[in-house]
Amino acid sequence: MSEKTTVVEKEAIKYEGLFSVKELYQLIADWVNSKGYFPIEKFIEESVEKEGKVITAKLEPFKKLTDYAKAIIKIEILISDCKEVEVTRAGKKQKLNKGRVVIEIKSVLETDYEHRWEMKPWLYVLRTIFEKYIYTPFLSGFKNALREDTEHLKEQIKAFLNLYKK
Amino acid sequence: MTKxxxxxxxxxxKGIFDLSAVLQGIKNWFEGDEFKVHYPAHKLKQPAGGWEHEMTIYGERKMNEYVKFTITLFIRLYDIKDIEVIKEGKKVQTNSGRITADISGEIELDFENRFDGSKFLQAFQDFYHKYIIKQDIGDYWEDEIMLKIVNLGKFIREMCQQEAVA
Structure with missing residues (x-):
């Protein structure tokens, strides 16, 4: 089995108020593309309820760093009580959404994702030695880069949501 | 053959969508991307809460003489009701209900079984996959099929007029 190491623990960004669902989703998609991650939308659910729309999305963009290591950012989005409203901003009428947003972000570094080092017991032992003594500097470099990417994404989302705060 | x-x-x-437009759109999406569309299973039920539709659709496309893509879509539509909505001042017949869609893909290498003749050919094929076209499989074909799956998902969500579409 491949090994998954949590690099950044799950942290939630919470927001309530005006925002644009489309723009928020676009921001995440653009960020994923610009950083060279492959966009994987594992699960998306959108339902219309009495209190407003409920949108649940689980995104798992990943980036193959080498044949051995892969960076994965797990993004869970929950938007609830989402209603469409019309507001006037800078003298212009604009259609926005009003609701609650919870975005949880966690990042994981997956090693041996091609399952090459697990075929035989001696290979598994060799892999442990390889990771511990030879590949460590590379792995810590990957972890630092993934940590930076995750923090950057969080900052981007927070900045985006702050734009709508009054 | 390797899969x-x-x-x-x-x-x-969950919400309002045009059922026939969604189904026709999926067929057009496959055909537009040069996939041959198959409908191997189709179930239709009419319980009290609204009718149910369950179908498997898969598209096949030969990418070259050696690689074939198969994208399978299992779609379940339930609580489907015919409704009438007013759109731009006009009455329009549409549907309300729920949709669940699972999209998966498969890459078939050597779909014409050219390397199946002898053990030598199989060993040669193994070498070919592991050392000659390994990068093509991992970095090109796998990404290519995943992009198509992501695009089909995006297309279905657009057809359902979901908000979270980038």
Whole structure:
């Protein structure tokens, strides 16, 4: 089995108020593309309820760093009580959404994702030695880069949501 | 013949959508991307809460003489009701209900079984996959099919007029 190491623990960004669902989703998609991650939308659910729309999305963009290591950012989005409203901003009428947003972000570094080092017991032992003594500097470099990417994404989302705060 | 499966994506939607447009759109999407469309299973039920539709659709496309893509879509529509809505001042017949869609893909290498003749050919094929076209499979074909799966998911969500579409 491949090994998954949590690099950044799950942290939630919470927001309530005006925002644009489309723009928020676009921001995440653009960020994923610009950083060279492959966009994987594992699960998306959108339902219309009495209190407003409920949108649940689980995104798992990943980036193959080498044949051995892969960076994965797990993004869970929950938007609830989402209603469409019309507001006037800078003298212009604009259609926005009003609701609650919870975005949880966690990042994981997956090693041996091609399952090459697990075929035989001696290979598994060799892999442990390889990771511990030879590949460590590379792995810590990957972890630092993934940590930076995750923090950057969080900052981007927070900045985006702050734009709508009054 | 070697088969490589890709991760699947799952979409759920509850609300108003045009059922026939969604189904026709999916067929057009496959055909527009040069896939041959097959409908191996189709179930239709009419319980009290609204009718149910369950179908499997898969598209096949030969990418070259050696690589074939198969994208399978399992779609379940339930609580489907015919409704009338007013759109731009005009009455329009449409549907309300729920959709769940699972999309998965498979890459078939050597789909014409050219390397199946002898043990030598199989060993040669193994060498070919592991050392000659390894990068093509991992970095090109796998990404290519995943992009198509992501695009099909996006297309279905657009057809359902979901908000979270980038």
């Amino acid at each position: 490589i499966s890709t991760p699947s994506i799952n979409i759920k939607h």
